[in-house]
Amino acid sequence: MSEPLLTVRGVETWYGNIVALKGVDLDVREGExxxxxxxxxxxxxxMMMTICGAPRARSGSIRFAGxxxxxxxxxxxxxxxxxxxxxxxxxxxxxxVYENLQMGAAIDKFAHFDDDLERMFxxxxxxxxxxRQRGGTLSGGEQQMxxxxxxxxxxxxxxxxxxxxxxxxPIIVRQIFQIIxxxxxxxxxxxxxxxxxxxxxxxxxxRGYVMVNGLITMSGxxxxxxxxxxxxxxxxxxxx
Amino acid sequence: xxxxxxxxxxxxxxGSIYGLIAIGYTMVFGIIGMVNFAHGDVFMVSAFIALxxxxxxxxxxGIASLPLAFVLVLVAAMILTALWAWVIERIxxxxxxxxxxxxxxxSAIGMSILLSNFVQVAQGPRNKPVPPMFTxxxxxxxxxxxxxxxxxxxxxxxVTALLLVGFWWLVQKTPLGRAQRACEQDRKMAALLGIDVDxxxxxxxxxxxxxAAVAGVLYMMYYGVVNFYDGFVPGVKAFTAxxxxxxxxLPGAVLGGLLIGLIETFWSAYFSTDYKDVAAFSILxxxxxxxxxxxxxxxxxEKV
Numbered sequence: 097m098s099e100p101l102l103t104v105r106g107v108e109t110w111y112g113n114i115v116a117l118k119g120v121d122l123d124v125r126e127g128e129x130x131x132x133x134x135x136x137x138x139x140x141x142x143m144m145m146t147i148c149g150a151p152r153a154r155s156g157s158i159r160f161a162g163x164x165x166x167x168x169x170x171x172x173x174x175x176x177x178x179x180x181x182x183x184x185x186x187x188x189x190x191x192x193v194y195e196n197l198q199m200g201a202a203i204d205k206f207a208h209f210d211d212d213l214e215r216m217f218x219x220x221x222x223x224x225x226x227x228r229q230r231g232g233t234l235s236g237g238e239q240q241m242x243x244x245x246x247x248x249x250x251x252x253x254x255x256x257x258x259x260x261x262x263x264x265x266p267i268i269v270r271q272i273f274q275i276i277x278x279x280x281x282x283x284x285x286x287x288x289x290x291x292x293x294x295x296x297x298x299x300x301x302x303r304g305y306v307m308v309n310g311l312i313t314m315s316g317x318x319x320x321x322x323x324x325x326x327x328x329x330x331x332x333x334x335x336x
Numbered sequence: 337x338x339x340x341x342x343x344x345x346x347x348x349x350x351g352s353i354y355g356l357i358a359i360g361y362t363m364v365f366g367i368i369g370m371v372n373f374a375h376g377d378v379f380m381v382s383a384f385i386a387l388x389x390x391x392x393x394x395x396x397x398g399i400a401s402l403p404l405a406f407v408l409v410l411v412a413a414m415i416l417t418a419l420w421a422w423v424i425e426r427i428x429x430x431x432x433x434x435x436x437x438x439x440x441x442x443s444a445i446g447m448s449i450l451l452s453n454f455v456q457v458a459q460g461p462r463n464k465p466v467p468p469m470f471t472x473x474x475x476x477x478x479x480x481x482x483x484x485x486x487x488x489x490x491x492x493x494x495v496t497a498l499l500l501v502g503f504w505w506l507v508q509k510t511p512l513g514r515a516q517r518a519c520e521q522d523r524k525m526a527a528l529l530g531i532d533v534d535x536x537x538x539x540x541x542x543x544x545x546x547x548a549a550v551a552g553v554l555y556m557m558y559y560g561v562v563n564f565y566d567g568f569v570p571g572v573k574a575f576t577a578x579x580x581x582x583x584x585x586l587p588g589a590v591l592g593g594l595l596i597g598l599i600e601t602f603w604s605a606y607f608s609t610d611y612k613d614v615a616a617f618s619i620l621x622x623x624x625x626x627x628x629x630x631x632x633x634x635x636x637x638e639k640v
Contacts, residue, residue, distance in 0.1 A: 148528055174530035186525040188518055199518055202511060203530035250530070 099162060100125045101286055102147070102254060107156035107166070109139075109146045116142040118310040119156065124254065124288050129280050131289040131297040131318070133331060134307035140290040141183045143307070144258045147288075148180055149173050161253065175203050179252035181243040183259055183290075189232030193223055196231050196242055200249030208251065216245040219275055237268040244272065248279075254286050261293045269293070273300050294331035298322045306331075338481035343605040344598070345476075349489045349558065351597020352496035356551035357574030358581070358589035359503070360544030366520045366584040367540050368433070373444040374424060376571015377451035378545050382417040382552030383562045384455055387466055389413060390556075394467070402469055406557075410495075413553050414546040421545030425538050433534075448567070455564040463561045470557065492554045499550060500590060506543075507586065516540055520584075573600075573616065580620050582633020591631060595619075 100123040109117040116139045124130045134140050146153050147160075149170045158166040165173050174180075179200070188196050197216060201209050217224040220241040226234060234242060240260055247255055257276070261269040273296055279285040291297035298304050298318040306314040306327060314321065321327050357379050364372045389412045393405045428447045432439040470487040477483045507513035515536045518526040527533050555570070556562050577596045581588025596616050603615035623631065 150524060150527065169532075170524075170527035171530050171532045174528055180528050182525065182528060186522050186528075188521045188525070190521055191514075191517060195514060195517075198511075198514060199526075199529050199531075202515070206511075246529070 099159070101161060102288065103157070103159040104143075104147070105157045105159075107143075107146060107153045107158060109142050109151055110154050111151065116310055117146060117153075120307075120310070120312055122305050122312060122315075124286060126286055127280070127284045128303065129276070129287040129289060129301045131291055131301035131304045132307055133291055133294040133297055133304060133321075135330075136292065138307045139310040140292075140307055141258055142310075144180065144182070144256050144288075144290050147173075147256060148178065174250075177203065177250060177253040178256065179203075179247035179250045179254070180256040181240075181247045181258060181260065182256075183262075185236075185239045185243040187231035187234070187239045187242055187246075189230065191231055192228055193231060193234070193242055194227045196246050197223075197249050200246035203250040209249075212249050212251070216248065219248075220245055237264050240264060240268075240272065244275075252285075254288060257287060257289045259290055259292060261291060261296060269296060276300065294327070295322070298327075338477055338479070338483050339605060341476065342481075342483045343601050345483070345485055345489060347598035347601035348594060349492050349597070350601055351577075351594035352492050353551045353555055353558070353593075354570070354574045354577045354597050355590040355593025356496055356499065356547050356554075357570060358577040358593045359586060360548050361575050361578040362581070362583050362586060362589040363516075363540050363544050365578070367516060367537055368429075368440075369437075370429070370440045370444065371575070372429075372541075372544075373441070373571075374428075374447035374451060375544065375548060376574065377448045377567035378417060378421055378424070379548040379552050379555075379571060379574075380562070380564065380567030381420060381451055381455060382413050382545070382549035383556040383566060384459060384464070384564075385416050385549070386410075386413040386553040386556050387464060387562055389416075390466070406469070406553075410550065410553050414549045417549035417552070418542040418546045421541045422538060425541040429541075430534065430538075448571075452564050452567055459564060461564060463563050466556050466560045466562065468560055488558050492558060495550060495554065499547065503543075503547065504586070512536075512539065569613075573613075576617065576620050580623055580630055582630025585630065585632045585634070588630055588632035 102124040104120055104122045107117055107120045108115065120143060132140050132143060145151065147158060149168055153166045156166065157164060160176055160178060163176065165176065188199065197213060201212065222238055223242060223245060226238060231239065231242065244257065244260065260272050276287060277300055280287055289297055289301060298321050301318045304316065304318050304321045305312050306321065314327065357375065360375045361372060364370060386409050390405065390409045393399050393408050399405050424447055428443045429440050432443055470491060473484040473486040475482050476485050507516065515526065515531045518531060519533055519536045523533050573596055574593065577592035578589045580595060581592025599619050600612045600616050604612045
């Protein structure tokens with residue numbers, strides 16, 4: 097079997113003298129949806145940001161498409177077409193929706209801008225209505241859609257999604273997850289998804305990892321993890 | 337009435353120069369939250385560069401056409417001053433990014449002292465006279481009090497207006513301008529989208545310095561004299577203009593510049609030249625009491 101698209105081996109990340117990741121191993125293969133679940137503060141978002149080099153891993157290796165990226169600056173990692181819809185969405189609040197999407201297309205040098213814009217407006221019709229509005233005036237759900245659309249504008253090889261369900265109404269969460277599933281199915285988009293909402297995430301993903309205190313404690317296929325009693329007890333009871 | 341009109345013309349001219357310098361303060365503050373105290377001295381250095389190039393162009397190259405010489409001086413001063421700013425950012429500010437908040441500020445003050453002392457040593461402490469240029473005037477009104485508009489003043493207002501339009505277009509419509517605004521709002525996110533943040537910040541310094549260089553050329557031409565000390569007071573005035581207009585806001589910087597220029601000029605004309613700076617700074621204090629974020633600034637608190 098060929099090398100996975102993303103390989104993380106023994107990654108440690110520190111914030112000052114506090115350790116957040118204590119040697120994480122995980123793989124994401126081309127065309128997969130892989131999810132990382134875990135409680136608040138387990139280090140999931142840190143994992144996401146470490147892949148993008150912000151903060152940088154103190155030790156260990158992160159390889160993407162055969163390239164060691166753990167020492168590269170963030171913007172160069174992004175230019176390898178790793179796009180992130182980060183924790184807290186981080187929409188540029190004083191830019192219009194349209195400009196936010198333009199920012200997403202910067203890596204792609206605007207080569208497919210008009211086509212991709214049309215595609216995003218088909219996927220997320222709400223964004224089309226709001227195109228001239230400032231990002232800061234959108235609702236939470238709309239901001240989440242914009243964050244995902246902005247990430248997709250770069251035509252990513254790997255899409256990193258950090259808690260797309262956070263703070264959203266269940267119906268919007270279902271909508272967003274449905275869109276991710278379709279993109280993966282139709283276009284073979286590779287997705288690495290961090291979620292607290294373990295039930296939805298595991299049902300969506302091909303494979304999953306469970307993180308506890310900066311360490312991977314379990315891994316397996318989505319259904320497999322869903323069925324395990326310890327996962328159910330810790331992350332699912334009363335959850336969905 | 338004639339006096340009012342004349343002072344209005346003078347005030348707008350001075351205000352244009354302040355506005356051009358103020359843009360550099362406000363842009364750098366917007367993007368990295370730092371007051372670049374060396375900016376006034378970069379402006380002063382640009383005036384000296386302009387003088388030296390003007391002398392070189394007219395006396396060594398023997399170019400007799402004044403407009404051509406002026407354009408050459410303008411372009412060369414913009415390029416060389418931008419280069420200065422790039423070097424300053426590289427050696428004095430970039431290494432301190434991520435350090436504690438006051439570090440780059442102290443570094444900027446150091447750079448300001450270094451620049452003015454360097455020019456003092458290299459060019460001498462006395463006023464450097466500039467050969468008079470564009471001395472013609474247009475009489476706006478006739479009569480006992482002739483209101484005049486000099487070619488210099490027309491040139492200053494024209495160049496400023498053109499630059500502002502070009503600059504506004506750059507910030508609003510180009511990928512570079514968008515990257516600058518993105519870095520201003522969320523640097524980390526900009527990097528995640530493939531924006532080279534360090535490069536964008538360096539370009540912000542460079543653009544600010546190029547605008548200050550235009551102000552320097554115009555200042556040299558308008559007053560006909562430059563001095564190593566000229567970075568300080570115009571620098572502080574331009575900074576005041578940026579704060580008055582709302583620091584971080586580009587239209588605010590221009591508006592603030594024009595207001596400070598007008599206040600200073602009118603105060604000198606109707607009350608006393610001695611207290612013109614007091615007037616300008618008092619108005620700043622009063623405005624800030626009622627509008628703490630400046631006239632066009634946005635309030636600190638934002639809906640997330």
